[in-house]
Amino acid sequence: MGPVWAPPIGPAAPRGLCTDCGVSRMDDPKACGRACQFIKPDYISMEIAVHGRARDIRRVDELHFGPFRRMLRATMKTPLPGAQWSGITTRIAARLLETGAVQAVLTMAPDPADSWRPMPVLVTEVAGMAEVRGMRMGYAPLLALLEPARARGFTRVAVIGIPCQVHALRALEKELGFDRLYVIGTPCSDNTTTENFHQFLSLLAEDPTTITYLEFRADYHVELRFKDGRIKEIPFLKLPISKLPADFFPLTCRTCVDYTNVLADITVGYMGGEGQQWLLIRNDRGEEMMSLLGDEVAVSEPGSKGQRHGAVAGFIKNVARAAGGLPLRGMPNWVRPIVGWLMPRIGPRGLEFARTRVEMKAAETVLHLRRQHPARMRNMIPAHIWTLLKPYGILPGDGESKQA
Numbered sequence: 223m224g225p226v227w228a229p230p231i232g233p234a235a236p237r238g239l240c241t242d243c244g245v246s247r248m249d250d251p252k253a254c255g256r257a258c259q260f261i262k263p264d265y266i267s268m269e270i271a272v273h274g275r276a277r278d279i280r281r282v283d284e285l286h287f288g289p290f291r292r293m294l295r296a297t298m299k300t301p302l303p304g305a306q307w308s309g310i311t312t313r314i315a316a317r318l319l320e321t322g323a324v325q326a327v328l329t330m331a332p333d334p335a336d337s338w339r340p341m342p343v344l345v346t347e348v349a350g351m352a353e354v355r356g357m358r359m360g361y362a363p364l365l366a367l368l369e370p371a372r373a374r375g376f377t378r379v380a381v382i383g384i385p386c387q388v389h390a391l392r393a394l395e396k397e398l399g400f401d402r403l404y405v406i407g408t409p410c411s412d413n414t415t416t417e418n419f420h421q422f423l424s425l426l427a428e429d430p431t432t433i434t435y436l437e438f439r440a441d442y443h444v445e446l447r448f449k450d451g452r453i454k455e456i457p458f459l460k461l462p463i464s465k466l467p468a469d470f471f472p473l474t475c476r477t478c479v480d481y482t483n484v485l486a487d488i489t490v491g492y493m494g495g496e497g498q499q500w501l502l503i504r505n506d507r508g509e510e511m512m513s514l515l516g517d518e519v520a521v522s523e524p525g526s527k528g529q530r531h532g533a534v535a536g537f538i539k540n541v542a543r544a545a546g547g548l549p550l551r552g553m554p555n556w557v558r559p560i561v562g563w564l565m566p567r568i569g570p571r572g573l574e575f576a577r578t579r580v581e582m583k584a585a586e587t588v589l590h591l592r593r594q595h596p597a598r599m600r601n602m603i604p605a606h607i608w609t610l611l612k613p614y615g616i617l618p619g620d621g622e623s624k625q626a
């Protein structure tokens with residue numbers, strides 16, 4: 223067997239709001255009821271179980287980003303080829319394999335038939351980590367490989383996952399019975415199906431099949447890389463959003479409440495990194511993983527500039543006006559390039575950018591659920607989301623919150 227193992231996966235059970243994290247394909251598909259972040263998440267209890275305490279909203283930034291020990295701006299001194307940013311995520315996992323801390327890393331490889339489609343795999347040798355670097359768009363049943371991993375005798379496992387996967391993983395962690403579980407989380411927002419994503423790519427370039435990389439950068443540009451080495455940067459405001467169908471982003475991804483992966487031991491993103499990566503080390507195990515990088519990584523304090531209130535308030539208006547569709551901006555086309563040029567210069571940056579995005583996502587959750595699934599609001603929306611939205615006048619209505 224090679225360094226990357228992709229055992230067969232069973233069929234998914236039909237579900238409503240679902241990102242097919244893999245639980246419905248496990249031996250007991252009913253486990254979804256206990257595990258799913260779209261049913262009745264209890265972040266306070268889960269944060270206590272994982273980190274020893276829930277987020278403390280008196281501590282700077284925990285209301286927005288969840289419990290953490292420290293935050294860093296970071297980059298691999300030698301960025302890893304093929305990585306989405308500098309490769310901190312896959313390097314941590316490689317070090318866990320190298321040092322014997324784990325026997326396998328559960329993560330997503332590119333599907334051989336479509337490199338943008340995520341395919342769950344277990345990486346069992348360091349060399350295999352190079353094959354999984356970079357970002358795929360869409361979701362795939364990552365957690366369905368936990369049972370095959372256990373059946374193969376793996377007792378120490380690392381999982382790299384997006385928040386909806388990590389929520390379900392943590393909910394089932396005890397019953398899975400691994401001796402050691404390391405959880406490396408990435409933030410996630412605005413995910414969609416791989417099919418929808420191909421449609422988006424086809425609007426961005428005449429030769430979409432030659433696009434090898436896409437990222438929504440913290441400087442308000444989308445960066446595209448092509449097979450021939452070309453790079454194209456498109457300001458967010460010039461993206462062809464109006465050409466996408468209203469349901470381009472599934473309701474799951476417009477209403478999930480955990481942008482920053484609060485139940486991971488370490489979150490590796492870019493939002494607060496001002497062009498570098500952004501790390502949230504959340505507990506002892508996160509510290510242990512960080513120390514495995516030694517001096518391979520350069521770190522500094524994250525910066526913060528600008529004021530988010532106006533940007534978030536404007537976004538909320540647009541979401542409300544779009545009435546369930548994509549937030550189309552009522553801006554004439556000729557103004558867009560100018561605003562696109564101004565945003566990276568005057569818009570929120572660093573941690574303020576990350577706070578901006580977290581608040582925008584919180585607002586989307588409330589507005590979309592209120593429109594499409596009001597009965598779910600009470601169970602799906604944790605109290606801290608309402609606290610985040612109070613400055614914007616978004617308050618829980620009758621029956622929308624357990625507290626109200």
Ligand SMILES: Cc1cc2nc3c(=O)[nH]c(=O)nc-3n(C[C@H](O)[C@H](O)[C@H](O)COP(=O)(O)OP(=O)(O)OC[C@H]3O[C@@H](n4cnc5c(N)ncnc54)[C@H](O)[C@@H]3O)c2cc1C
Nearest residue numbers: 305306307308309310311312330356357358408491492493
């Ligand atoms: C759909 C999506 C949306 C994201 N949105 C944000 C965001 O808004 N803000 C932010 O700060 N960060 C976001 N991220 C995370 C970010 O893009 C980088 O993955 C992260 O910063 C790690 O970079 P790296 O160089 O350390 O990763 P690498 O070392 O290149 O490793 C990337 C890891 O992510 C895994 N992966 C790739 N695609 C998927 C997928 N579809 N599902 C699950 N795992 C996957 C790979 O298997 C690999 O293990 C998002 C990631 C995804 C998958």
Ligand code: SF4
Nearest residue numbers: 240241243246254258
């Ligand atoms: S997201 Fe996962 S836990 Fe939730 S319904 Fe789908 S398969 Fe089940």
Ligand code: SF4
Nearest residue numbers: 386410411413475478
């Ligand atoms: S946006 Fe939320 S629901 Fe959608 S894939 Fe990402 S974490 Fe899961």
